[in-house]
Amino acid sequence: MSVHIARARPGLPLAVDRAAVEPLSAQLVGQLRTAMRDGRLRAGERLPSSRALAGELGVSRTVVTAAYEQLYAEGWLEGRHGSGTFVADVRADVEVDAHVDVRSDGQADVRADVPADLRAGVEGGGHADAHADRPAAEGRVVSPMIDLRPGAPWAGALDTPAWRRAWRLAATVPPVTRPGSYGLPRLRAELANYMRRGRGIGCPAERVLVTRGATNGLDLLAATVVRPGDRVGVEEPGYSDARSVLAARGAKVVPCPVDEHGLIVDALPSDLRLVYTTPSHQYPLGGVLPVPRRQALLAWARRTGALIVEDDYDSEFRYDVAPLPALYGLDPDVVVYLGTTSKSLTRDVGVGWVVARPELIEGMAVRREQLGDRTAVVPQEAVAILLERGDLDRHVRRMRAEYARRRALVVDLLDGFVLRGDTAGLHVVVELPAHVAAQVVGDAARHGVRLDPLERHYAEPAGLSGLVIGYGSERLSALRTGCSLVRESILRPARPPFPAG
Numbered sequence: 402m403s404v405h406i407a408r409a410r411p412g413l414p415l416a417v418d419r420a421a422v423e424p425l426s427a428q429l430v431g432q433l434r435t436a437m438r439d440g441r442l443r444a445g446e447r448l449p450s451s452r453a454l455a456g457e458l459g460v461s462r463t464v465v466t467a468a469y470e471q472l473y474a475e476g477w478l479e480g481r482h483g484s485g486t487f488v489a490d491v492r493a494d495v496e497v498d499a500h501v502d503v504r505s506d507g508q509a510d511v512r513a514d515v516p517a518d519l520r521a522g523v524e525g526g527g528h529a530d531a532h533a534d535r536p537a538a539e540g541r542v543v544s545p546m547i548d549l550r551p552g553a554p555w556a557g558a559l560d561t562p563a564w565r566r567a568w569r570l571a572a573t574v575p576p577v578t579r580p581g582s583y584g585l586p587r588l589r590a591e592l593a594n595y596m597r598r599g600r601g602i603g604c605p606a607e608r609v610l611v612t613r614g615a616t617n618g619l620d621l622l623a624a625t626v627v628r629p630g631d632r633v634g635v636e637e638p639g640y641s642d643a644r645s646v647l648a649a650r651g652a653k654v655v656p657c658p659v660d661e662h663g664l665i666v667d668a669l670p671s672d673l674r675l676v677y678t679t680p681s682h683q684y685p686l687g688g689v690l691p692v693p694r695r696q697a698l699l700a701w702a703r704r705t706g707a708l709i710v711e712d713d714y715d716s717e718f719r720y721d722v723a724p725l726p727a728l729y730g731l732d733p734d735v736v737v738y739l740g741t742t743s744k745s746l747t748r749d750v751g752v753g754w755v756v757a758r759p760e761l762i763e764g765m766a767v768r769r770e771q772l773g774d775r776t777a778v779v780p781q782e783a784v785a786i787l788l789e790r791g792d793l794d795r796h797v798r799r800m801r802a803e804y805a806r807r808r809a810l811v812v813d814l815l816d817g818f819v820l821r822g823d824t825a826g827l828h829v830v831v832e833l834p835a836h837v838a839a840q841v842v843g844d845a846a847r848h849g850v851r852l853d854p855l856e857r858h859y860a861e862p863a864g865l866s867g868l869v870i871g872y873g874s875e876r877l878s879a880l881r882t883g884c885s886l887v888r889e890s891i892l893r894p895a896r897p898p899f900p901a902g
């Protein structure tokens with residue numbers, strides 16, 4: 402074999418081909434330059450040491466050193482004395498610094514040097530409700546919330562030529578073709594490929610039902626298989642929307658405890674109709690369900706006749722190792738897979754999908770007709786176009802680098818505290834005593850920073866307390882402001898719980 406492959410970091414393969422005429426160092430220069438140009442390697446990212454990369458590629462260290470020197474000379478890289486080789490900020494992408502002050506009336510205010518786009522509330526804009534208090538019209542009073550609640554991605558990066566082209570083309574498709582309750586065939590086929598590429602699932606398009614998102618998929622499943630009074634399991638702590646959707650369909654929701662690895666399979670009751678779980682990245686604590694527990698979970702489902710609902714909401718974003726393949730791939734008969742573009746694009750696109758065994762897909766499609774439930778056709782076309790052209794994969798790669806930077810900043814600013822689930826997704830949990838968490842939430846709110854208490858994710862009295870900090874939807878400067886404030890507030894001496902005297 403003359404091709405040697407290495408990774409500058411997870412998700413960025415580099416390869417050298419000894420049989421090619423181009424010198425090895427030039428091959429490396431070309432690949433690294435392209436990765437920096439198209440954003441897969443972002444300003445500030447650290448490259449592997451020349452020794453490590455040379456070892457991985459099976460080339461001499463001089464090859465890598467020569468490549469790095471060339472890129473230094475071109476201004477793509479910068480070295481920080483004694484600390485390694487970093488991607489330089491060649492695009493001088495000027496950061497907007499939102500300075501949050503507190504006015505005399507206790508309301509947060511933004512200093513006048515914040516640009517109009519931020520004042521108009523267009524920064525980030527990912528949370529469906531979270532940013533609703535940012536006025537859209539210019540000239541109105543500014544409510545400069547920094548929103549560190551979890552759930553939303555960075556929608557600011559979507560406005561690209563590829564995104565605009567997809568929506569333009571989607572809108573030109575004549576609206577005579579009804580997609581049907583299964584979804585557009587073209588999109589179903591693309592999603593099946595996407596699953597194969599990214600999640601190790603080999604499923605035919607017929608097993609894919611297009612939905613408006615993971616929650617819509619869960620609702621359709623519940624409407625199809627749950628009878629009033631059926632007991633259904635939801636991870637505890639877990640996704641509260643999953644609980645409410647299931648309860649609204651008449652199910653009796655049973656909290657199923659998790660630990661740092663995810664769902665505790667041994668504690669599952671044997672009389673559940675289904676269990677909702679997030680094995681790739683437990684929401685919100687962040688565990689990755691280990692293989693033996695995956696097998697035990699599948700065995701439990703086989704034994705009890707229950708369905709496993711796998712919500713794979715943010716598996717695109719892992720920063721340490723490649724994610725484990727989806728649980729669905731291990732036993733497609735007992736697992737129902739929920740996918741969504743809510744994290745990879747934005748919730749506002751309103752496109753997700755379910756992968757399940759054929760009769761469930763059929764049952765859900767029929768039920769959906771009865772309920773008048775459908776996914777709009779233009780978003781389906783747009784997502785199909787983004788997938789066909791590779792634009793969604795490119796966007797995800799770019800965002801993975803971007804979120805890795807944000808995550809690094811948050812982890813750095815919260816260094817010394819107990820963090821959970823910080824190697825994947827768009828949020829991290831900071832464990833804190835309940836009274837400290839409450840104090841921090843209050844302090845932050847007075848300074849215009851919105852935080853999410855961990856307790857909110859429990860159906861029963863909380864086992865753990867702290868904060869769930871989302872770093873997807875705010876830019877670095879706002880994250881820095883918000884997390885510094887959190888840090889200061891945690892370290893501030895506690896106030897007495899009641900007014901003294």
Ligand SMILES: Cc1ncc(COP(=O)(O)O)c(C=O)c1O
Pocket residue numbers: 551552553613614615616617640679684712714740741742743748753
């Ligand atoms: C655990 C979990 N699942 C799914 C979603 C997304 O759901 P939907 O696709 O319905 O927007 C979220 C969004 O915050 C989530 O936290």
